[in-house]
Amino acid sequence: MATPAPVSAPAFDLSARFPGIASPDTRPGYSGWVIPKENLPEVAAALRDELGFDYLSHVTGVDYLPEGKMEVVYQFYKTTGGPGLSLKVQVPRQDPIEVPSIVSIYPGAEFQEREVWDLFGIRFTGHPDLRRILMWEGFEGHPLRKDWKEAYYEEDIKPFKSRWPEGKHVPAEDKTPFGDNVTYPDGFDAEKWIPEDPEKALYGALARYQVQDETGLGTEHVIVNIGPQHPSTHGVFRVAAILDGETIVSLKPVMGYLHRNHEKIGERNTYLMNMPFTDRLDYLSSMSNNFGYALTVEKLMNIKPPERAEYIRVMMAEMTRISNHLMAIGALTNDLGAYFTPMLYSLEERELILDIFEAVAGSRMMCNYFRFGGVVRDLPEGIPEKIKGLFFERLPRRIDELERFLSENEIVRSRGIGQGVLTAEDAIRYSASGPLLRASGIPYDVRRAEPYSIYDRFDFEVCVRPNGDIYDRLMIRFDEIRQSIRIVQQAVRGLPEGPVMAVKPAYTVRVPPGEAYGRVEGPKGELGFYIISNGKPSPWRYHVRAPSFINLTSFGPMCIGQKVADLVAVLGSIDIVLGEVDR
Amino acid sequence: MVPEELNSPGYDIPPEARGQVAITTLDRIYNWGRSASVWPMMFGLACCAIEMICAAASRYDIARFGMEIMRPSPRQSDLMIVAGTVTKKMIPLIVRLYNQMPEPKYVLAMGACASGGGPFKEGYNVVSGVDKFIPVDVYVPGCPPTPQALLNGLMKIQEKIRGESLKTSRWYQKGPDSVEMPIPLLGPDLIDTRKIALIKPAAKKGQEA
Numbered sequence: 001m002a003t004p005a006p007v008s009a010p011a012f013d014l015s016a017r018f019p020g021i022a023s024p025d026t027r028p029g030y031s032g033w034v035i036p037k038e039n040l041p042e043v044a045a046a047l048r049d050e051l052g053f054d055y056l057s058h059v060t061g062v063d064y065l066p067e068g069k070m071e072v073v074y075q076f077y078k079t080t081g082g083p084g085l086s087l088k089v090q091v092p093r094q095d096p097i098e099v100p101s102i103v104s105i106y107p108g109a110e111f112q113e114r115e116v117w118d119l120f121g122i123r124f125t126g127h128p129d130l131r132r133i134l135m136w137e138g139f140e141g142h143p144l145r146k147d148w149k150e151a152y153y154e155e156d157i158k159p160f161k162s163r164w165p166e167g168k169h170v171p172a173e174d175k176t177p178f179g180d181n182v183t184y185p186d187g188f189d190a191e192k193w194i195p196e197d198p199e200k201a202l203y204g205a206l207a208r209y210q211v212q213d214e215t216g217l218g219t220e221h222v223i224v225n226i227g228p229q230h231p232s233t234h235g236v237f238r239v240a241a242i243l244d245g246e247t248i249v250s251l252k253p254v255m256g257y258l259h260r261n262h263e264k265i266g267e268r269n270t271y272l273m274n275m276p277f278t279d280r281l282d283y284l285s286s287m288s289n290n291f292g293y294a295l296t297v298e299k300l301m302n303i304k305p306p307e308r309a310e311y312i313r314v315m316m317a318e319m320t321r322i323s324n325h326l327m328a329i330g331a332l333t334n335d336l337g338a339y340f341t342p343m344l345y346s347l348e349e350r351e352l353i354l355d356i357f358e359a360v361a362g363s364r365m366m367c368n369y370f371r372f373g374g375v376v377r378d379l380p381e382g383i384p385e386k387i388k389g390l391f392f393e394r395l396p397r398r399i400d401e402l403e404r405f406l407s408e409n410e411i412v413r414s415r416g417i418g419q420g421v422l423t424a425e426d427a428i429r430y431s432a433s434g435p436l437l438r439a440s441g442i443p444y445d446v447r448r449a450e451p452y453s454i455y456d457r458f459d460f461e462v463c464v465r466p467n468g469d470i471y472d473r474l475m476i477r478f479d480e481i482r483q484s485i486r487i488v489q490q491a492v493r494g495l496p497e498g499p500v501m502a503v504k505p506a507y508t509v510r511v512p513p514g515e516a517y518g519r520v521e522g523p524k525g526e527l528g529f530y531i532i533s534n535g536k537p538s539p540w541r542y543h544v545r546a547p548s549f550i551n552l553t554s555f556g557p558m559c560i561g562q563k564v565a566d567l568v569a570v571l572g573s574i575d576i577v578l579g580e581v582d583r
Numbered sequence: 584m585v586p587e588e589l590n591s592p593g594y595d596i597p598p599e600a601r602g603q604v605a606i607t608t609l610d611r612i613y614n615w616g617r618s619a620s621v622w623p624m625m626f627g628l629a630c631c632a633i634e635m636i637c638a639a640a641s642r643y644d645i646a647r648f649g650m651e652i653m654r655p656s657p658r659q660s661d662l663m664i665v666a667g668t669v670t671k672k673m674i675p676l677i678v679r680l681y682n683q684m685p686e687p688k689y690v691l692a693m694g695a696c697a698s699g700g701g702p703f704k705e706g707y708n709v710v711s712g713v714d715k716f717i718p719v720d721v722y723v724p725g726c727p728p729t730p731q732a733l734l735n736g737l738m739k740i741q742e743k744i745r746g747e748s749l750k751t752s753r754w755y756q757k758g759p760d761s762v763e764m765p766i767p768l769l770g771p772d773l774i775d776t777r778k779i780a781l782i783k784p785a786a787k788k789g790q791e792a
Contacts (some may be wrong), residue, residue: 135708136672140771143707150707169770172704173711177783181711182772190774190782198769228676231655233597235632257673258629261706268705283630283727327633333672347640365633365727437754491586511590541621579629 005542012312014085017051018043025088029300029514029533032073032086037099044102052078053085055444056106056431057519058545059113061120061531065146067277068093071121073530074102075517075545077483078409079428079442081449086517091122094235101127102326103178108431111553119144119263126183129205134256134582136198140185143264150264151176158269158539169366202252206240209250218242224564228257228494232335232568235578240329251556255549266542271297271372271509274542279366282326282580287320287357288522290370295452295517297372298531300511308498309374310454315387315491316360316369317520318484322395323353324523325477325484328575332474335416335572345402352390357385372509374501384492386394391488399485403478416471420558420570423468430554433547434525439476447520470566473573489520517545524548524575544583548576589615610748616659618744621689621737624660625653629667631694631727638730648737659685659739662740664733665719668696668703669710671773678766682683683716685762687747689740692719693733695726700782710773716766 014022014033022033022043035043040358047053053076062071067270074087088517091097101124104111113124114133121142124130130136141148146195154160173179184190203223227238236257262281266274278293279286291313298304305313327350330343354364359380369375406412407498414475422432427440445462447455463479511533519528525547532541551574558570590596594606605612627635639645639653645705654660657680669677680689692713697703700711713719720743723736749755768774 028732054751087787136769138770142771150705151707159616179716180775180778181704181707181709184782185771188771188782190770190779193770195770228673229655229680236628255674256708257670258668259672259708260629260668260703261708265703265706280630283633311786344641347637348642351637351640351642363728365630562731567778 005480007556014043017046029512031515032088034088034090037089037091039242040087041102041105041504043087044105047076047085047087047115048105052080052426055079056102056108057084057526057549058530058539058543058550059109059116060543060545061116061144062532062541063093063120063146065093070097070506072099072116072122075528075530077449081444084517088340094529095121097122098125099123100125101130103127106431107429108550108553111549112142114577115425115468115549118142121145124146129208131201131205131251132256134259136256137201138198141394142260147321149183151178151181152260157269158273161477180568199227202240202254206250206252208244209242220518221249223552226567227254233542234331234572234576236494236574237571237578237581238509239565239571241559241567243564246565248562248564248567250557251559251567253552253555255552255578257582257583258578260579262544263542267539270537271511271539272507274329275370276366276368278544279368280579281546281583282324282522282524282527282548282577283365285320285324285523286367286575287316287361287369288520289528290525291317291453292366292520292522293529294370294372295520296516296531297509297511299475299518300531300533301372301509301514302501302512303373305374305502306499307496308378309500309502311495312375312379312500313370314453314455314458315488315495316357316367316375316486317354318491319387319525321484322349322481322488324575325481328523328572329402329406329474329477332569332572332575334472335414335568337412338505342402342406343399345405349395349398354467356383356386356390359386367530367550368395371501371505373465373503374499376505379498384495391485391492395485396482399478399481400486402476407475412474415566415569416469416474418469419566420470420562420573422554422558426557427468430557431550432554433551434522435463435473435476436478436525436551436554438463439465439472441466445527446519452518460484460487470569471504473575477575511539519545522547524577526550532575544580546583547578548574548578548580549583552576552581567577584735587640591646592703610750611745613749614745614747617687618741619649620652621648621662621740621744622652622660623650623662624666624680624684625655626663627666628669628673629696631697633668634727635664635666635693635729635733640731643730643734645734645737647735648741657681658685660684661687662689662691662737663711664691664693665697666693668701669713670708672708673770674710674713674716675766675769676772677713678716678764682761682763682766684761686753687744687745688761688777690717691723691736691740693719693723693736694728695724698722698724716767727739736784765782 021039025032042402055077057075072089118132202256221242227233228236232362238254240252268528278289281289326346330346358364361369422440443462443464454520460483465476513535515532528545530543533537534540589605589607612613693700697713703709721739725732765776
């Protein structure tokens with residue numbers, strides 16, 4: 001069972017194209033190519049222009065503290081499908097740590113490089129706007145470094161021994177010198193400390209724009225902040241924009257207001273403990289998050305779930321997609337001015353799906369249902385019948401009804417068609433994924449491009465819309481709901497009997513050393529987990545490729561030139577969830 | 584129709600006027616009106632906000648309690664439902680929103696995170712409960728609490744309102760209308776302005792330890 005996962009053969013020989021530069025990653029359990037940092041822009045440009053790897057999936061850092069080096073990992077894919085390619089750049093772990101930026105080649109790296117700078121302190125030379133992204137400017141330290149300890153730090157691996165000494169609980173506050181979850185640098189004197197304006201860097205970056213004044217009127221430009229408390233930002237998301245009259249000339253999203261340190265906590269949890277935390281990433285689609293995480297760890301452990309579990313997984317993931325898209329449709333039309341009415345229609349159906357989740361997993365939203373090698377328990381009695389009733393009878397009818405109300409609506413059409421356009425080329429350049437990418441005319445769906453689980457057995461279409469505007473992004477969600485209904489119908493018909501776990505359930509699973517990147521087509525886009533195991537009970541590196549976060553890279557370019565009232569509609573059409581954006 | 588609960592016992596109301604007339608105290612009818620029209624602030628932080636939306640939808644129907652009018656502006660709201668994880672980056676804004684709300688105001692901490700940090704308590708950017716910075720009236724446990732649990736918490740707010748009196752409530756007395764909570768600062772870490780004098784000695788002690 002615990003045999004090391006076979007190292008997948010590299011997709012092709014990069015060292016033939018770059019002799020003496022690219023060398024295969026030979027560490028046991030690893031794959032991909034290691035290149036010197038000086039050659040990174042050259043290799044990245046060749047990957048995009050010559051070799052067809054036009055899609056940068058994710059960028060992240062890894063802190064190899066014992067080896068004394070930092071690594072930046074890049075994952076590339078082709079939008080025509082097929083396996084990916086990963087590049088690694090290793091640098092010594094001495095400040096200043098510098099790696100050339102690839103934003104000019106792959107603009108989709110912009111926010112991700114900022115995140116690596118924020119959390120690892122790796123400086124990307126040539127990045128157009130290298131500021132902290134999740135924490136605030138002025139925060140001390142780079143939290144994801146392995147030698148950075150937070151205030152409540154106790155041990156490297158959970159469960160902490162101190163948690164229940166002789167059955168008595170000690171609050172974490174009592175163990176810190178400040179009696180709170182704070183820590184300050186040595187000799188910090190709050191009385192003499194002069195507060196800096198944390199917004200200075202933001203407004204500085206915002207002011208770097210060029211605009212042609214065609215009217216010659218020379219209007220004064222104003223800065224407008226929307227959020228973090230605003231009804232149309234879908235949570236605690238903030239947008240800072242500069243307006244010329246009503247037209248947006250410069251825009252920066254500001255995030256991190258819900259940064260709850262998912263990755264730092266995840267690197268201390270055991271593998272199984274992370275499962276309920278993944279529920280809280282994209283809290284509208286917890287089953288999909290479970291799916292991605294379970295797949296990745298299974299890849300490392302080299303196990304496969306039994307047939308029945310695979311069917312149940314697919315059913316749950318597709319039901320999640322439907323409930324998420326219903327919420328997205330409701331929220332977008334809410335932003336377009338329909339107020340709460342369409343939301344009431346979609347929430348009615350969503351509640352019925354949540355009823356099934358509650359019966360199956362025990363919780364409406366935070367399902368925590370998947371395990372490594374299967375699912376935690378079998379479907380309760382009567383649930384397949386309930387699913388059949390919902391998916392054969394009610395749901396198709398109700399989706400048609402909701403679409404009929406919205407698709408020909410005058411306001412939806414005039415505010416949606418031709419507004420907030422993201423072209424196909426831009427969608428790929430900005431690493432957009434999911435419905436955002438497909439509404440721009442790129443038929444890229446992980447379920448078809450690199451089939452996982454048992455998706456290759458089902459008959460469904462990859463939905464595409466050609467125009468890339470707000471209206472298409474609304475309509476593609478209806479299309480996808482229909483395809484998901486088809487998949488659930490096929491799965492519930494073909495549901496085999498049998499066990500739902502391939503291995504004996506265990507609290508601490510044994511994961512062989514190595515790295516794995518597993519991805520699923522989540523409701524919001526490509527949801528990936530990048531996990532490095534060193535054979536210990538908890539992962540050495542646990543990174544989430546969050547689709548909402550990376551889809552936001554294209555938000556600024558989409559909005560510039562639009563009116564400020566369309567900003568909320570564009571944001572609603574991307575469909576973000578802040579739990580996933582900020583993690 | 585006048586609900587029976589409004590009537591003070593011991594007064595005789597003629598049978599023909601029953602249902603139209605109530606003999607009651609000023610406190611009781613005033614609180615009755617207030618408790619049935621609590622306007623929450625439209626303000627969601629994280630996962631719990633989704634359950635708050637579900638509570639407002641048709642199945643759970645928050646309108647039964649007169650609370651369906653969610654106001655995006657703190658100036659018009661009576662109740663702040665802190666629905667989700669409170670982070671250090673967000674807490675200055677939450678305190679500011681609280682200060683902008685007019686009295687009488689109530690705070691409901693929804694879910695484990697808002698009550699005490701929850702599953703993310705150990706995180707470096709997480710505040711261990713919103714009650715470190717603003718006073719909380721009702722805590723609703725759960726991760727996230729179901730809409731039923733939220734409604735139960737709202738009924739507890741109503742109970743609290745019914746127990747108040749015009750004579751004793753602070754905001755009907757002479758003096759400042761509302762109490763401002765100090766807004767924490769974002770420095771090398773979150774700085775609670777009430778603890779500034781304590782930070783230097785504690786930082787030294789932490790160094791020695």
